[in-house]
Amino acid sequence: MLSLQTIREHTDEVRNAVNQRHTEAPIEQIIELDAERSPLLTEVETMRADRNRAGKLIGAAKDSAERQRLIDEQRSVASKLDDLEKRLTDLDSALNKLLLEVPNLFHEDVPLGVEENSTVVLIGNGATGEEQRIDPPVPISEWPAIEDTASVKPHWDLGETLGIIDFKRSAKLSGAHLPMLLGDGARLQRALISWMLDQHRKRGYQEVYPPAMVTRDALVGTGQLPKFADTMFETTNGRWLIPTAEVPVTNMYRDEILESSDLPIHHAAYSPCFRNEQFSAGSSSRGVKRLYQFDKVEMVRFERPDDSWEALDQLLDDALKLLRELKLSYRVLRLATGDLTFASAMTYDIETWAPGDQEWLEVSSVSNFLDFQARRANLRFRTEDGDIEYLHTLNGSGFALPRLLATILEQYQLNDGSVEVPLPLRPYLGGQERIDPA
């Protein structure tokens, strides 16, 4: 969250950020309550100081008449202090509630506008290995459509003919949007998970296998709650199913003060993710593109504030390294303000090309949250000078498995209907080179 101080001192900037995100936040209410709170706080603190002073005198009083006189005196102010304290508590909790609904500020390089204003900043060709930085970035609305004449099947057809993705049978047990992987499909996913975790580990990301159920507080910490409760599943025992491993992992160091020498901390976590998607029939949710449950490998970084922007670039590159090794075609978007998530100050989306479906699939989202989550989750560290500061958090997927799997199936499809196994994954599949129809 933003500090009260930020909202108080940079009100216009905050208002502007909220508007550019095309959302709403109770800024005016916050300003109003804050104006009432400040003088009240001073008054309450002065009265408490009096009370504490009197308490010491009462404790030390030898003469019982004098002691009784002091007690009577305090008795007469106690109820007034009580009233004022109640009002202060009410204001504080109201303010805290409102502050949780204010989105983060964003970096000046974030393009303004809605989704179509997001810009393409990088594009990579899987076949040739060429990578091109797009400078200046081009809005996706002006980005030329890909002329991909490859006549290949979309992954949902391929998955069925190869017998590796089953939509029909899983519907019997779970309903729509919860497909199952079979045989080489399940094995390919497992290979991907292992390979990705191994790659991240090599680059210094310590592996974590987090709980998939978390408390409400954890979700408040990362910013999903209180605003986005309807996008998740609450369990009957008061926990919530995680929408991403970002939630448990970012909350790991909650209420701790890390030493400067501990930073940076890099984790990679494999977990299932659960999202209460509002589906409408159509191409955007076909196949495995949008599901109630999917697996994902997520990278989470805890950084010193000065390092977080450089860390964002590294994080993006750490994700892209995997796509380069898999020889997949991809592009990187810098999301526009209207498409940014609540907590993010800047987000890159990585999309891979799905030739069967003729569309780009979002397989990763890489964000810098600055101290926004750190304030909510109380993530702090001690600087070299001994000061205590909020650290910065970042995360990026590497990668969401269903869509990555879909892209691989479509990009690695051969003329005879089989699918080649990407080179780096073969050691994880006992050297297997192809997936043939079952």
Added chain:
RNA sequence: GGAGAGGUGGCCGAGUGGUUGAAGGCGCCUGUCUCGAAAACAGGUAGACGAGAGUCUCGUGGGUUCGAAUCCCACCCUCUCCGCCA
């Protein structure tokens, strides 16, 4: 799920209504001593808000009281035993 024990500062641990934000020890930092180190001795050593005075924090939230680490209630967490389970 049942029965019991317990949650105090970086750690251990005292404190059961009043100059206690908290004794003592360990650890850590600084100084004296030393060629240097160790030992010894002396001093220092939690966080939040605030310009500051000051206020708040002894698992969390309520309550009693002029006053709560200390009394009462609820909840959370940890440990032991039983039951159940992968």
